[in-house]
Amino acid sequence: MVKHVEPDQILVKMPSLRAVKSFVAAAKYQNFTRAAEALCVTQAAISRQIRELEASLGVELFKRAGRAVELTEAGTIFYDAAYLSFVNIAQAAQRIENSGKQKQELTICCSPAFSAFWLSSRLPSFFAANPDIDVNVVTTNNFLQMEPGVHPDVFINKASDPREGYHSIPLFYDLIFPVCSPLYLKQNPEIATLEGLRHTTLLNLSPYGRSQIAEHVDWGVWFNTLGIDIDVGIEGERHLFNANDYNMLIQMALNHQGVSLGWHQLVAPMIEQGWLVRAGDAEARFREKLHYLTYSENKKDNEAFCTFRDWFLKCIAEEPTSVVNAE
Known part of the structure:
Protein backbone atom coordinates (compact mmCIF):
# COMPACT_ATOMS: atom_id res chain seq x y z
CA MET A 1 0.00 0.00 0.00
CA VAL A 2 1.40 3.38 -1.00
CA LYS A 3 1.84 5.76 1.93
CA HIS A 4 0.84 9.30 1.03
CA VAL A 5 3.03 12.18 2.20
CA GLU A 6 1.30 15.13 3.79
CA PRO A 7 1.86 18.43 1.99
CA ASP A 8 4.89 20.30 3.29
CA GLN A 9 3.38 23.59 4.41
CA ILE A 10 6.65 25.50 4.24
CA LEU A 11 7.42 24.45 0.69
CA VAL A 12 3.82 24.78 -0.46
CA LYS A 13 3.56 28.34 0.85
CA MET A 14 7.01 29.30 -0.40
CA PRO A 15 6.86 32.12 -2.98
CA SER A 16 8.41 31.57 -6.37
CA LEU A 17 12.21 31.73 -6.05
CA ARG A 18 12.38 33.46 -9.42
CA ALA A 19 10.05 36.17 -8.15
CA VAL A 20 11.98 36.48 -4.88
CA LYS A 21 15.22 36.78 -6.85
CA SER A 22 13.74 39.62 -8.91
CA PHE A 23 12.51 41.31 -5.73
CA VAL A 24 15.94 41.10 -4.05
CA ALA A 25 17.63 42.63 -7.10
CA ALA A 26 15.07 45.44 -7.32
CA ALA A 27 15.38 46.16 -3.59
CA LYS A 28 19.16 46.12 -3.75
CA TYR A 29 19.42 48.56 -6.65
CA GLN A 30 16.19 50.46 -5.86
CA ASN A 31 15.45 50.49 -9.58
CA PHE A 32 13.68 47.93 -11.77
CA THR A 33 15.78 48.72 -14.84
CA ARG A 34 19.10 48.27 -13.01
CA ALA A 35 17.76 45.08 -11.43
CA ALA A 36 16.88 43.77 -14.89
CA GLU A 37 20.39 44.54 -16.12
CA ALA A 38 21.94 42.79 -13.13
CA LEU A 39 19.89 39.64 -13.78
CA CYS A 40 20.19 39.83 -17.58
CA VAL A 41 16.40 39.96 -18.08
CA THR A 42 13.96 42.61 -19.25
CA GLN A 43 12.53 45.33 -17.06
CA ALA A 44 9.05 44.02 -17.89
CA ALA A 45 10.01 40.60 -16.52
CA ILE A 46 11.15 42.18 -13.25
CA SER A 47 7.91 44.16 -12.93
CA ARG A 48 5.78 41.09 -13.66
CA GLN A 49 7.63 38.91 -11.10
CA ILE A 50 7.28 41.54 -8.39
CA ARG A 51 3.56 42.07 -9.09
CA GLU A 52 3.03 38.30 -8.79
CA LEU A 53 5.02 38.23 -5.52
CA GLU A 54 3.03 41.13 -4.05
CA ALA A 55 -0.21 39.40 -5.07
CA SER A 56 0.98 36.19 -3.44
CA LEU A 57 1.88 37.94 -0.18
CA GLY A 58 -1.11 40.28 -0.22
CA VAL A 59 0.98 43.39 0.49
CA GLU A 60 2.87 46.06 -1.42
CA LEU A 61 6.62 45.61 -1.19
CA PHE A 62 7.61 48.86 -2.91
CA LYS A 63 6.57 52.48 -2.92
CA ARG A 64 6.85 53.52 -6.56
CA ALA A 65 7.91 57.05 -7.46
CA GLY A 66 8.72 57.29 -11.13
CA ARG A 67 11.67 55.10 -12.02
CA ALA A 68 12.87 54.92 -8.43
CA VAL A 69 11.38 52.50 -5.92
CA GLU A 70 11.55 52.39 -2.16
CA LEU A 71 10.83 49.47 0.15
CA THR A 72 7.73 49.52 2.31
CA GLU A 73 7.94 48.29 5.90
CA ALA A 74 6.80 44.84 4.75
CA GLY A 75 9.29 44.99 1.89
CA THR A 76 12.16 45.73 4.30
CA ILE A 77 11.24 42.77 6.49
CA PHE A 78 11.04 40.45 3.50
CA TYR A 79 14.26 41.79 1.92
CA ASP A 80 16.35 41.22 5.06
CA ALA A 81 15.28 37.58 5.26
CA ALA A 82 15.41 36.91 1.50
CA TYR A 83 18.82 38.50 0.93
CA LEU A 84 20.47 36.54 3.76
CA SER A 85 18.90 33.34 2.45
CA PHE A 86 20.30 33.94 -1.03
CA VAL A 87 23.73 34.71 0.43
CA ASN A 88 23.67 31.42 2.34
CA ILE A 89 22.56 29.50 -0.76
CA ALA A 90 25.24 31.14 -2.93
CA GLN A 91 27.99 30.45 -0.40
CA ALA A 92 26.92 26.82 0.02
CA ALA A 93 26.88 26.37 -3.75
CA GLN A 94 30.36 27.92 -3.97
CA ARG A 95 31.73 25.56 -1.32
CA ILE A 96 30.26 22.56 -3.11
CA GLU A 97 31.62 23.75 -6.45
CA ASN A 98 35.09 24.35 -4.99
CA SER A 99 35.15 20.96 -3.28
CA GLY A 100 35.21 19.28 -6.65
CA LYS A 101 38.12 21.31 -7.97
CA GLN A 102 41.74 20.25 -7.74
CA LYS A 103 42.95 23.09 -5.54
Whole structure:
Protein backbone atom coordinates (compact mmCIF):
# COMPACT_ATOMS: atom_id res chain seq x y z
CA MET A 1 0.00 0.00 0.00
CA VAL A 2 1.40 3.38 -1.00
CA LYS A 3 1.84 5.76 1.93
CA HIS A 4 0.84 9.30 1.03
CA VAL A 5 3.03 12.18 2.20
CA GLU A 6 1.30 15.13 3.79
CA PRO A 7 1.86 18.43 1.99
CA ASP A 8 4.89 20.30 3.29
CA GLN A 9 3.38 23.59 4.41
CA ILE A 10 6.65 25.50 4.24
CA LEU A 11 7.42 24.45 0.69
CA VAL A 12 3.82 24.78 -0.46
CA LYS A 13 3.56 28.34 0.85
CA MET A 14 7.01 29.30 -0.40
CA PRO A 15 6.86 32.12 -2.98
CA SER A 16 8.41 31.57 -6.37
CA LEU A 17 12.21 31.73 -6.05
CA ARG A 18 12.38 33.46 -9.42
CA ALA A 19 10.05 36.17 -8.15
CA VAL A 20 11.98 36.48 -4.88
CA LYS A 21 15.22 36.78 -6.85
CA SER A 22 13.74 39.62 -8.91
CA PHE A 23 12.51 41.31 -5.73
CA VAL A 24 15.94 41.10 -4.05
CA ALA A 25 17.63 42.63 -7.10
CA ALA A 26 15.07 45.44 -7.32
CA ALA A 27 15.38 46.16 -3.59
CA LYS A 28 19.16 46.12 -3.75
CA TYR A 29 19.42 48.56 -6.65
CA GLN A 30 16.19 50.46 -5.86
CA ASN A 31 15.45 50.49 -9.58
CA PHE A 32 13.68 47.93 -11.77
CA THR A 33 15.78 48.72 -14.84
CA ARG A 34 19.10 48.27 -13.01
CA ALA A 35 17.76 45.08 -11.43
CA ALA A 36 16.88 43.77 -14.89
CA GLU A 37 20.39 44.54 -16.12
CA ALA A 38 21.94 42.79 -13.13
CA LEU A 39 19.89 39.64 -13.78
CA CYS A 40 20.19 39.83 -17.58
CA VAL A 41 16.40 39.96 -18.08
CA THR A 42 13.96 42.61 -19.25
CA GLN A 43 12.53 45.33 -17.06
CA ALA A 44 9.05 44.02 -17.89
CA ALA A 45 10.01 40.60 -16.52
CA ILE A 46 11.15 42.18 -13.25
CA SER A 47 7.91 44.16 -12.93
CA ARG A 48 5.78 41.09 -13.66
CA GLN A 49 7.63 38.91 -11.10
CA ILE A 50 7.28 41.54 -8.39
CA ARG A 51 3.56 42.07 -9.09
CA GLU A 52 3.03 38.30 -8.79
CA LEU A 53 5.02 38.23 -5.52
CA GLU A 54 3.03 41.13 -4.05
CA ALA A 55 -0.21 39.40 -5.07
CA SER A 56 0.98 36.19 -3.44
CA LEU A 57 1.88 37.94 -0.18
CA GLY A 58 -1.11 40.28 -0.22
CA VAL A 59 0.98 43.39 0.49
CA GLU A 60 2.87 46.06 -1.42
CA LEU A 61 6.62 45.61 -1.19
CA PHE A 62 7.61 48.86 -2.91
CA LYS A 63 6.57 52.48 -2.92
CA ARG A 64 6.85 53.52 -6.56
CA ALA A 65 7.91 57.05 -7.46
CA GLY A 66 8.72 57.29 -11.13
CA ARG A 67 11.67 55.10 -12.02
CA ALA A 68 12.87 54.92 -8.43
CA VAL A 69 11.38 52.50 -5.92
CA GLU A 70 11.55 52.39 -2.16
CA LEU A 71 10.83 49.47 0.15
CA THR A 72 7.73 49.52 2.31
CA GLU A 73 7.94 48.29 5.90
CA ALA A 74 6.80 44.84 4.75
CA GLY A 75 9.29 44.99 1.89
CA THR A 76 12.16 45.73 4.30
CA ILE A 77 11.24 42.77 6.49
CA PHE A 78 11.04 40.45 3.50
CA TYR A 79 14.26 41.79 1.92
CA ASP A 80 16.35 41.22 5.06
CA ALA A 81 15.28 37.58 5.26
CA ALA A 82 15.41 36.91 1.50
CA TYR A 83 18.82 38.50 0.93
CA LEU A 84 20.47 36.54 3.76
CA SER A 85 18.90 33.34 2.45
CA PHE A 86 20.30 33.94 -1.03
CA VAL A 87 23.73 34.71 0.43
CA ASN A 88 23.67 31.42 2.34
CA ILE A 89 22.56 29.50 -0.76
CA ALA A 90 25.24 31.14 -2.93
CA GLN A 91 27.99 30.45 -0.40
CA ALA A 92 26.92 26.82 0.02
CA ALA A 93 26.88 26.37 -3.75
CA GLN A 94 30.36 27.92 -3.97
CA ARG A 95 31.73 25.56 -1.32
CA ILE A 96 30.26 22.56 -3.11
CA GLU A 97 31.62 23.75 -6.45
CA ASN A 98 35.09 24.35 -4.99
CA SER A 99 35.15 20.96 -3.28
CA GLY A 100 35.21 19.28 -6.65
CA LYS A 101 38.12 21.31 -7.97
CA GLN A 102 41.74 20.25 -7.74
CA LYS A 103 42.95 23.09 -5.54
CA GLN A 104 46.18 23.31 -3.59
CA GLU A 105 45.06 23.70 -0.02
CA LEU A 106 46.59 23.23 3.43
CA THR A 107 44.98 23.21 6.86
CA ILE A 108 47.31 24.36 9.63
CA CYS A 109 46.54 23.95 13.33
CA CYS A 110 48.31 26.04 15.98
CA SER A 111 47.65 27.90 19.22
CA PRO A 112 45.77 31.23 19.15
CA ALA A 113 48.91 33.02 20.38
CA PHE A 114 51.16 31.60 17.67
CA SER A 115 48.54 32.42 15.05
CA ALA A 116 48.08 36.00 16.24
CA PHE A 117 51.68 36.97 17.06
CA TRP A 118 53.83 34.92 14.65
CA LEU A 119 51.88 33.43 11.76
CA SER A 120 49.58 36.33 10.89
CA SER A 121 52.42 38.79 10.26
CA ARG A 122 54.33 36.37 8.00
CA LEU A 123 51.61 34.66 5.97
CA PRO A 124 51.10 37.66 3.64
CA SER A 125 54.57 37.08 2.17
CA PHE A 126 53.71 33.41 1.62
CA PHE A 127 50.44 34.30 -0.09
CA ALA A 128 52.18 36.86 -2.30
CA ALA A 129 54.71 34.28 -3.45
CA ASN A 130 52.18 31.44 -3.75
CA PRO A 131 48.78 32.77 -4.90
CA ASP A 132 47.76 29.27 -6.02
CA ILE A 133 47.86 27.83 -2.48
CA ASP A 134 45.01 28.34 -0.03
CA VAL A 135 45.75 28.11 3.70
CA ASN A 136 43.16 27.33 6.35
CA VAL A 137 44.25 28.12 9.92
CA VAL A 138 42.54 26.35 12.84
CA THR A 139 43.47 27.65 16.30
CA THR A 140 42.93 25.63 19.44
CA ASN A 141 44.30 24.86 22.89
CA ASN A 142 43.02 21.29 22.65
CA PHE A 143 45.43 19.65 20.25
CA LEU A 144 44.61 16.12 21.32
CA GLN A 145 40.84 16.46 20.93
CA MET A 146 40.07 17.98 17.55
CA GLU A 147 36.48 18.59 16.53
CA PRO A 148 34.88 15.90 14.37
CA GLY A 149 35.66 16.45 10.70
CA VAL A 150 38.75 18.60 11.37
CA HIS A 151 41.86 16.87 9.98
CA PRO A 152 44.80 19.32 9.88
CA ASP A 153 47.65 18.66 7.47
CA VAL A 154 50.08 20.50 9.75
CA PHE A 155 50.32 21.07 13.50
CA ILE A 156 52.59 23.69 15.05
CA ASN A 157 52.91 23.03 18.77
CA LYS A 158 55.05 21.38 21.43
CA ALA A 159 53.78 17.84 20.98
CA SER A 160 56.05 15.57 18.95
CA ASP A 161 54.08 13.08 16.82
CA PRO A 162 50.75 13.76 18.57
CA ARG A 163 48.89 11.06 16.65
CA GLU A 164 49.45 8.10 14.40
CA GLY A 165 50.37 8.89 10.80
CA TYR A 166 52.18 12.17 11.54
CA HIS A 167 55.88 13.09 11.61
CA SER A 168 57.58 15.98 13.44
CA ILE A 169 60.41 18.39 12.67
CA PRO A 170 61.97 20.26 15.68
CA LEU A 171 61.76 24.01 15.25
CA PHE A 172 62.94 26.09 18.21
CA TYR A 173 63.12 26.15 22.00
CA ASP A 174 61.63 28.62 24.48
CA LEU A 175 63.42 31.83 25.42
CA ILE A 176 61.28 33.67 27.98
CA PHE A 177 61.79 37.10 29.55
CA PRO A 178 59.63 39.84 31.17
CA VAL A 179 58.01 42.40 28.87
CA CYS A 180 55.90 45.49 29.40
CA SER A 181 55.07 48.74 27.63
CA PRO A 182 57.72 51.49 27.47
CA LEU A 183 55.45 53.72 29.57
CA TYR A 184 55.07 51.09 32.30
CA LEU A 185 58.86 50.66 32.49
CA LYS A 186 59.34 54.43 32.66
CA GLN A 187 56.81 54.68 35.52
CA ASN A 188 58.26 51.64 37.30
CA PRO A 189 62.03 51.63 36.67
CA GLU A 190 62.61 49.24 39.57
CA ILE A 191 61.21 46.36 37.48
CA ALA A 192 64.51 46.24 35.62
CA THR A 193 65.73 44.17 38.59
CA LEU A 194 64.46 40.77 39.71
CA GLU A 195 63.66 42.18 43.15
CA GLY A 196 61.60 44.94 41.55
CA LEU A 197 59.73 42.41 39.45
CA ARG A 198 58.70 40.50 42.56
CA HIS A 199 56.74 43.52 43.81
CA THR A 200 55.10 44.80 40.65
CA THR A 201 51.88 43.83 38.89
CA LEU A 202 52.50 40.46 37.27
CA LEU A 203 50.32 39.27 34.42
CA ASN A 204 50.41 35.52 34.93
CA LEU A 205 49.62 32.76 32.43
CA SER A 206 47.29 30.34 34.20
CA PRO A 207 47.56 26.60 33.39
CA TYR A 208 43.78 26.08 33.40
CA GLY A 209 42.51 24.86 30.05
CA ARG A 210 46.04 24.61 28.65
CA SER A 211 46.96 21.04 29.59
CA GLN A 212 47.02 19.91 25.95
CA ILE A 213 49.42 22.66 24.82
CA ALA A 214 52.61 21.64 26.65
CA GLU A 215 54.39 21.77 29.98
CA HIS A 216 53.51 25.03 31.66
CA VAL A 217 55.68 28.07 32.42
CA ASP A 218 54.26 30.76 34.68
CA TRP A 219 55.94 33.40 36.84
CA GLY A 220 56.61 30.85 39.60
CA VAL A 221 58.39 28.48 37.22
CA TRP A 222 60.29 31.33 35.57
CA PHE A 223 61.61 32.75 38.87
CA ASN A 224 62.46 29.24 40.07
CA THR A 225 64.54 28.65 36.93
CA LEU A 226 66.61 31.68 37.97
CA GLY A 227 67.03 30.30 41.49
CA ILE A 228 64.37 32.47 43.13
CA ASP A 229 61.54 30.88 45.10
CA ILE A 230 58.31 32.82 44.64
CA ASP A 231 54.79 31.57 45.23
CA VAL A 232 52.56 33.27 42.67
CA GLY A 233 49.52 32.22 44.67
CA ILE A 234 50.42 34.20 47.80
CA GLU A 235 49.11 37.73 48.04
CA GLY A 236 51.44 40.46 49.23
CA GLU A 237 52.72 43.77 47.97
CA ARG A 238 52.56 42.36 44.48
CA HIS A 239 49.31 42.37 42.52
CA LEU A 240 48.74 39.26 40.44
CA PHE A 241 46.40 38.87 37.49
CA ASN A 242 45.78 35.35 36.16
CA ALA A 243 44.42 34.42 32.72
CA ASN A 244 44.79 31.37 30.52
CA ASP A 245 44.58 33.54 27.39
CA TYR A 246 48.07 34.71 26.40
CA ASN A 247 46.65 37.14 23.84
CA MET A 248 44.82 38.91 26.67
CA LEU A 249 47.96 39.15 28.84
CA ILE A 250 49.96 40.71 26.01
CA GLN A 251 47.16 43.17 25.27
CA MET A 252 47.13 44.16 28.95
CA ALA A 253 50.90 44.66 28.82
CA LEU A 254 50.46 46.86 25.74
CA ASN A 255 47.86 48.82 27.73
CA HIS A 256 50.42 49.57 30.50
CA GLN A 257 48.71 47.31 33.04
CA GLY A 258 51.66 45.20 34.21
CA VAL A 259 54.49 42.86 33.24
CA SER A 260 53.96 39.66 31.30
CA LEU A 261 56.31 36.85 30.44
CA GLY A 262 57.30 37.12 26.81
CA TRP A 263 58.08 34.16 24.59
CA HIS A 264 60.73 35.49 22.22
CA GLN A 265 59.21 34.11 19.01
CA LEU A 266 55.87 35.75 19.87
CA VAL A 267 56.89 39.17 21.24
CA ALA A 268 60.02 39.94 19.18
CA PRO A 269 58.08 41.81 16.44
CA MET A 270 56.37 44.00 19.04
CA ILE A 271 59.72 44.77 20.68
CA GLU A 272 61.23 45.67 17.30
CA GLN A 273 58.35 48.09 16.67
CA GLY A 274 58.71 49.65 20.13
CA TRP A 275 55.31 48.56 21.40
CA LEU A 276 56.88 46.40 24.11
CA VAL A 277 60.24 46.47 25.87
CA ARG A 278 62.12 43.96 27.96
CA ALA A 279 61.94 44.62 31.70
CA GLY A 280 65.59 44.05 32.62
CA ASP A 281 68.05 41.58 31.18
CA ALA A 282 66.95 38.44 33.02
CA GLU A 283 65.81 35.57 30.83
CA ALA A 284 65.23 31.84 31.04
CA ARG A 285 66.17 29.43 28.26
CA PHE A 286 64.26 26.15 28.14
CA ARG A 287 66.27 24.20 25.58
CA GLU A 288 64.31 21.05 26.29
CA LYS A 289 60.96 22.70 25.52
CA LEU A 290 60.92 22.32 21.74
CA HIS A 291 58.23 23.37 19.30
CA TYR A 292 57.55 21.14 16.31
CA LEU A 293 56.19 21.26 12.81
CA THR A 294 54.12 18.08 12.72
CA TYR A 295 52.71 16.98 9.39
CA SER A 296 50.59 14.18 8.00
CA GLU A 297 52.81 11.58 6.35
CA ASN A 298 50.48 11.36 3.35
CA LYS A 299 51.38 15.00 2.63
CA LYS A 300 55.18 14.55 2.55
CA ASP A 301 55.26 14.61 -1.27
CA ASN A 302 52.40 17.06 -1.68
CA GLU A 303 53.48 20.13 -3.66
CA ALA A 304 51.56 22.64 -1.53
CA PHE A 305 52.87 21.16 1.72
CA CYS A 306 56.47 21.04 0.49
CA THR A 307 56.24 24.69 -0.57
CA PHE A 308 54.83 25.73 2.80
CA ARG A 309 57.32 23.60 4.74
CA ASP A 310 60.32 25.08 2.94
CA TRP A 311 59.03 28.63 3.42
CA PHE A 312 58.16 28.01 7.07
CA LEU A 313 61.51 26.42 7.96
CA LYS A 314 63.35 29.29 6.27
CA CYS A 315 61.44 31.74 8.49
CA ILE A 316 62.12 29.66 11.60
CA ALA A 317 65.84 29.44 10.80
CA GLU A 318 66.00 33.21 11.39
CA GLU A 319 64.83 32.77 15.01
CA PRO A 320 67.70 33.01 17.55
CA THR A 321 66.34 29.91 19.32
CA SER A 322 65.97 27.89 16.13
CA VAL A 323 67.22 24.29 16.00
CA VAL A 324 66.36 23.90 12.30
CA ASN A 325 69.94 24.46 11.18
CA ALA A 326 71.05 21.66 13.47
CA GLU A 327 69.04 19.16 11.43
